[in-house]
Amino acid sequence: MKFVKHLLLLVAFCLVSSLAVAHSPLCDCFDNGDGTITCEGGFSDGSSASGVGMTVKDGAGAVLQEGKMDANSEFSFPKPEGDYSVTFDAGEGHQVVIKGENIVQ
Amino acid sequence: MALAGQPNCGKTTVFNMLTGARQHVANYPGVTVEKKSGRFSAEGRPVELVDLPGTYSLTSYSLEERVARDFILYDKPRAIINVADASNLKRNLYLTLQLFEMGVPVVLNLNMMDVAERRGIGVDARGLQEYFGSPVVPTVGKKGSGAPQLKAAVAALADAGPARAFAVDYGPLEPFVAEIGDLVAADPQAAGAYPSRWLAIKLLEADAEAANLLARHHPEAAEVMERVQALRARFETEAGLSADRHIAFTRHRLCADIFRRFVTVPGEKRRTLSDKADSFVCHRFAGPVILVLILLGLYQISIVFGGWVALQVWPVWGSLESFTEGLLPAAGFLDDPLLRSLGMWTVKSVTAILNYLPIFFLLFALIAILEDSGYMPRMAFILDRLFRRFGLHGQSTLPLILGGVYVGGCAIPAVMATKAIPDERARLATILVAPMMNCLAKVPLYLILISAYFADHAGMAMFFIATVTLFMALPVAKALSLTVLRRRESAPFIMEMPPYHLPTAGGVLRRALERIWLFVKKIVTVVVAVAVIVFMLINFPNLGRERLEDYAARRDAAVDAFMAEVDKTSFKGRIAPEDVLALVLFEEDMKSAKRGVSDQARADAINARFAEANPVFYAVVSREGKDGKALNRALKGVINTRKELRRNMRAERFEASFLGVAGRALEPLTQWAGFNWRINIALLSAFAAKENSAATLGAIYGIDGEGGGSVEQGMLAGEEGFTPLHALALMLFMALYPPCIPASIMVRMQTNSSKWMLFSIGYQTLLGLAVATLVFTGGRLLGLSGVQAMWAFYGLCVAATVGMALIPEKTARELSGPQTRQPKEGIAS
Numbered sequence A: 001m002k003f004v005k006h007l008l009l010l011v012a013f014c015l016v017s018s019l020a021v022a023h024s025p026l027c028d029c030f031d032n033g034d035g036t037i038t039c040e041g042g043f044s045d046g047s048s049a050s051g052v053g054m055t056v057k058d059g060a061g062a063v064l065q066e067g068k069m070d071a072n073s074e075f076s077f078p079k080p081e082g083d084y085s086v087t088f089d090a091g092e093g094h095q096v097v098i099k100g101e102n103i104v105q
Numbered sequence B: 001m002a003l004a005g006q007p008n009c010g011k012t013t014v015f016n017m018l019t020g021a022r023q024h025v026a027n028y029p030g031v032t033v034e035k036k037s038g039r040f041s042a043e044g045r046p047v048e049l050v051d052l053p054g055t056y057s058l059t060s061y062s063l064e065e066r067v068a069r070d071f072i073l074y075d076k077p078r079a080i081i082n083v084a085d086a087s088n089l090k091r092n093l094y095l096t097l098q099l100f101e102m103g104v105p106v107v108l109n110l111n112m113m114d115v116a117e118r119r120g121i122g123v124d125a126r127g128l129q130e131y132f133g134s135p136v137v138p139t140v141g142k143k144g145s146g147a148p149q150l151k152a153a154v155a156a157l158a159d160a161g162p163a164r165a166f167a168v169d170y171g172p173l174e175p176f177v178a179e180i181g182d183l184v185a186a187d188p189q190a191a192g193a194y195p196s197r198w199l200a201i202k203l204l205e206a207d208a209e210a211a212n213l214l215a216r217h218h219p220e221a222a223e224v225m226e227r228v229q230a231l232r233a234r235f236e237t238e239a240g241l242s243a244d245r246h247i248a249f250t251r252h253r254l255c256a257d258i259f260r261r262f263v264t265v266p267g268e269k270r271r272t273l274s275d276k277a278d279s280f281v282c283h284r285f286a287g288p289v290i291l292v293l294i295l296l297g298l299y300q301i302s303i304v305f306g307g308w309v310a311l312q313v314w315p316v317w318g319s320l321e322s323f324t325e326g327l328l329p330a331a332g333f334l335d336d337p338l339l340r341s342l343g344m345w346t347v348k349s350v351t352a353i354l355n356y357l358p359i360f361f362l363l364f365a366l367i368a369i370l371e372d373s374g375y376m377p378r379m380a381f382i383l384d385r386l387f388r389r390f391g392l393h394g395q396s397t398l399p400l401i402l403g404g405v406y407v408g409g410c411a412i413p414a415v416m417a418t419k420a421i422p423d424e425r426a427r428l429a430t431i432l433v434a435p436m437m438n439c440l441a442k443v444p445l446y447l448i449l450i451s452a453y454f455a456d457h458a459g460m461a462m463f464f465i466a467t468v469t470l471f472m473a474l475p476v477a478k479a480l481s482l483t484v485l486r487r488r489e490s491a492p493f494i495m496e497m498p499p500y501h502l503p504t505a506g507g508v509l510r511r512a513l514e515r516i517w518l519f520v521k522k523i524v525t526v527v528v529a530v531a532v533i534v535f536m537l538i539n540f541p542n543l544g545r546e547r548l549e550d551y552a553a554r555r556d557a558a559v560d561a562f563m564a565e566v567d568k569t570s571f572k573g574r575i576a577p578e579d580v581l582a583l584v585l586f587e588e589d590m591k592s593a594k595r596g597v598s599d600q601a602r603a604d605a606i607n608a609r610f611a612e613a614n615p616v617f618y619a620v621v622s623r624e625g626k627d628g629k630a631l632n633r634a635l636k637g638v639i640n641t642r643k644e645l646r647r648n649m650r651a652e653r654f655e656a657s658f659l660g661v662a663g664r665a666l667e668p669l670t671q672w673a674g675f676n677w678r679i680n681i682a683l684l685s686a687f688a689a690k691e692n693s694a695a696t697l698g699a700i701y702g703i704d705g706e707g708g709g710s711v712e713q714g715m716l717a718g719e720e721g722f723t724p725l726h727a728l729a730l731m732l733f734m735a736l737y738p739p740c741i742p743a744s745i746m747v748r749m750q751t752n753s754s755k756w757m758l759f760s761i762g763y764q765t766l767l768g769l770a771v772a773t774l775v776f777t778g779g780r781l782l783g784l785s786g787v788q789a790m791w792a793f794y795g796l797c798v799a800a801t802v803g804m805a806l807i808p809e810k811t812a813r814e815l816s817g818p819q820t821r822q823p824k825e826g827i828a829s
Helices: A002-016 B011-019 B063-075 B086-101 B113-118 B125-132 B147-160 B171-185 B188-193 B196-204 B208-217 B221-239 B243-262 B273-281 B286-327 B338-354 B357-373 B375-388 B394-403 B411-420 B424-436 B440-453 B455-482 B505-539 B545-567 B579-593 B600-613 B615-621 B625-656 B658-665 B667-673 B677-688 B691-701 B710-718 B724-736 B741-751 B754-782 B786-806 B810-815
Strands: A025-031 A036-043 A053-058 A063-068 A074-078 A084-089 A095-099 B002-005 B023-027 B034-042 B045-051 B080-085 B106-111 B136-138
Touching: A025 A084, A025 A095, A025 B286, A036 A084, A053 A074, A063 A074, B002 B011, B002 B063, B002 B086, B011 B034, B011 B045, B011 B080, B011 B106, B011 B147, B034 B147, B045 B147, B063 B208, B080 B086, B086 B106, B086 B113, B086 B196, B086 B243, B106 B113, B106 B125, B106 B147, B125 B136, B125 B243, B136 B147, B171 B196, B171 B221, B171 B243, B196 B208, B196 B221, B196 B243, B208 B221, B221 B243, B273 B286, B273 B375, B286 B338, B286 B357, B286 B375, B338 B505, B357 B375, B357 B394, B357 B411, B357 B505, B375 B394, B394 B411, B394 B424, B411 B424, B411 B505, B411 B741, B424 B455, B424 B741, B424 B754, B440 B455, B440 B724, B455 B724, B455 B786, B505 B625, B505 B658, B505 B741, B545 B579, B545 B625, B579 B600, B579 B615, B579 B625, B600 B615, B615 B625, B625 B658, B658 B667, B658 B677, B667 B677, B667 B754, B677 B724, B724 B754, B724 B786, B741 B754, B754 B786
Parallel strands: B002 B045, B002 B080, B080 B106, B106 B136
Antiparallel strands: A025 A036, A036 A074, A053 A063, A053 A084, A084 A095, B023 B034, B034 B045
16 A cells, blocks of 8 residues: 555654754863863753763773763863873763863863 | 736746835735835836735635735736746746636736747747737846836726736536626625626635635625535536536646647757656655655754754854853852843853754755755655645645654744645644654753663664654644644645756855744744743742741851861961852853863963962962862862752742742642653743753753752652653653744744634643553553553554544545646646
C-alpha cells in the first residue's frame, strides 16, 4: 500500500538522523595560580550545569581525573603536568573540550 | 482602480512604474494581508491604484484570494489592470477569465514582454484585444516601457466601459447558469449588489462565500440554495462530473484555446530539462527517496552543523550579556537592585533565542535554495498524497519541517510559514499541530529526563520522543479537520510547477536575511514583553521578613568569618567589613574579563589593569604572598556561601511567588499525570518560553545533578520516588504542551483570531494532560515499567495514525481529481 510505504520512509528518515543540538553548552576554565584549575559550566539558555560530567585527560588521552560539576556549576582539579585537556560532557552534541595550553592564569 | 495579477508576474514593478514612489502601505481591514495603494495621474486626472494580493485564482480558498475578491466586489473599482506574464500567458489567463466574469472593466496588461521575446514567444496583443473586447497593453515593467499607453487605456476604459462584456461559454452548463442567474436577479435590491451571472457560477461551483453573500442579500436565499443544489445534482448525473470541476475544466480548456490562437511558440515544444528531471524527482518510488535524502541533508546542515556554528557565535551574545551587566547597577550580596535583576533577566531571555540564529539562518537559506530551485512545490506535490489523508496539505511540509519534524525547530517560523497554504482547513490544522513538533527548546528537558531516567535506553528513548510526536500530530490533525475544522473551506492542490532554476547566491542570501530579520523583529519584541511579565510572576510576592532576616544573618556570619581571617593577616585594617562585597565583585569581574582568553600575554595585561585599579583586592584575588594565599582561601568560602545563599533564596522566592502558588493549586488535577506542584511550576514557566523548563527544573529541583544546596536535598528527600514512568508522562506532556507565548502570539497573527489562539492553547494543554494521565495512571494500573509504557504508547500512536489515515474525507477525495499526477501540466487540480 502506498500509504504504508510513505510512512515507512518517514520512519526511516527519522532513524538515520542523529541527535540534535539544542542549547549550547558553555565551559570556561581558569588557572587559580595555586596549582589548581577551576572550570565553570552552564548553558546558553541560562540552565545550570550542575551534575554535568567532567573529565581531565593527559596528552595521550589517558583519563587523569573524573568528576561532576558541583551545585555552583564549578569543578576544580589539581593542574596536571605537561599537556592535558578538560572535557565538559553534557551528552551527545553537548560537549566542550578545552586544551590545557588555553587555560591561563 | 485596482491592480490584480498572479504571483511572479511582475505586478509590483508595474505598480511602481505607474505610481512611482507615491505609495502607501496598510493592511486590509481585519486581516494581515498587506494593502498597498498609490496615486498617479492618467490624462490629467488623479487615479488611486490599489495593489491586490497576488492570486492564481479568485475562489475563497485562501485569505489572499478572498481579500482580492472582496475588494472587487465591495469597493467596486472603476477598472482593473490585470497584470499577466506574457511569457507564461496560458496560466495567467485563468485569472483574467475570472476577472471578466466579475463584470468589472478589465485592462489586460501583458507584462514581461522582454522575457517573452527572448524566449521567442510572440503574443498577438491586437488579436487578444478584439477577442476580449477590452484593451490589451504590452509593457516591460522593469524598464518602464508601455506606461503611457497603459495609463491612457485605463482612463479610456473608466470613461467608456468595455466595448462588450466578455463571457466564458460553459456549454452544457449554460442553461443552469441562466436559470440561477434569473433567480438571483429576481430581487431588485440584490441585483444591484453583485453581478448575477458571476454569483450564479459561483453558486454552481459550491463556493461557500458566495452562499453567504446570497444569504445576506437575497430575501429568499434558502429557496435559491435548494434550487442550486438540485441543479448541481442534476448536472452531475447528466454530465458525469460535478459542476465545479466542469467549470474549472472549461476555463482551463479556454485558456489553452486562447493561448493556441494568439500566442506563437518557437518550433515544436521539446522536452525540457525540467521535464526530464521531473520524471525522476516526482517519480512514484524515486521521488520519496530523493525527498528523504534532501530532508536529511537539510537536517544535518541546519541543526547539526548549525548547532556547531551557534556555539562558535555564542561569545558574541555572551559579550552582549556582560556588556549590559556593566551598564546596570552593581550587584548586591544577596539581592540585586531591581533594575539589574530585571535587566539581566530580559537580556538573557533574548540571548537564549538569539543563540538559535545561526541555525535559523542556515535553515532559511536552505529553504530559499529549495524554493528558488523549484524543488519546494515538487516536495509539496509528493507529500500531498500522504498529508491529505490527515487533513493537511502538501504545503504543510515546510511548516512541519520548520517546527521540527524530527528534533530541532521552532514553532514560530513554522506558524509563520503556514501563510502559503491555500487551503483554509489544512492551514488551520497545520497551525494547530505545528507546535506539537519538537522545537529546539523542548530538547534540553528531554535530555535531562532521558539521561536521568532512561540512561540505559538513551538512544531508543530519544528516537521514541522524536518520532512519536509525528504519530500524535497526524491523527490529531485528522481529528481536528473532521470536527472543529469541518466547516472550513478546503481547496484542491493547485500549485505551479516552475522550471528548475539554479538559485543565485544573492537571491538566497537576501531571502534568508529578510526572514531572519522578520523573525528577530517579531520575536525579540515579544520576548522582551513576556520576560518582564514572567519576571514579575516569579519574583513577587517577595519572601517574608522572617526569611529575609534569616538570610541576612547567614550573610553577616559569612562576612564576619572572613573578617576574622583578615584580622589574622597583614591585611588587617586595609579591608573593612563593607569592602567584602566589593572584593567579591572584583573577583567576579576579573574572571569574566578573562573569560575566553586563551593567551597568557593578554591575560597578564588584564591582570595588570586590575592590579592598578585596586592593589589590595588584587593581592587577595591573585594570592600574593603568604597572607594573600591564606585570605584567598577565606574569600573562596565567602564566594561559595554567597552563591549558595542566592541560589536558595531564588528557589524559595520562586515557590512563594504567584507562579508557585498556581503550581500548587493545580496539583490535585495534575497528580494523575504524575506531576507534583514543583513540576507544575516548571511547566508553567515553560509556557513563557520553552527554554525555561529545563532551567527551572535544573535550578530548583536538582533533577539534573546530585544537588548540593541544603534546600534542594531536603526537597528531593521529601519527594516520593520519581520513577521513569513519571519522566515519560512529563516528556509526553512537554511534547504536546501548548505553544509558548511568542508562538501563541504568532498563532494569533496568522489566524487573525484570539479565539483560535486560545483554542490552540486550550486543546493542547488538555490533550497533553490526557496523554500524560493515560500513560502514567494507565501504566501504573497495568504495572508497566517506563520502557514498557513507552513502547505500548508508541504502538497506540502508530495504530491511531494508520486508523485515521483510513477514514475517508469526502471533500479531499472528491477534489483530488485525476490531474493530481500531472505536475508538468503546470496546474494539478
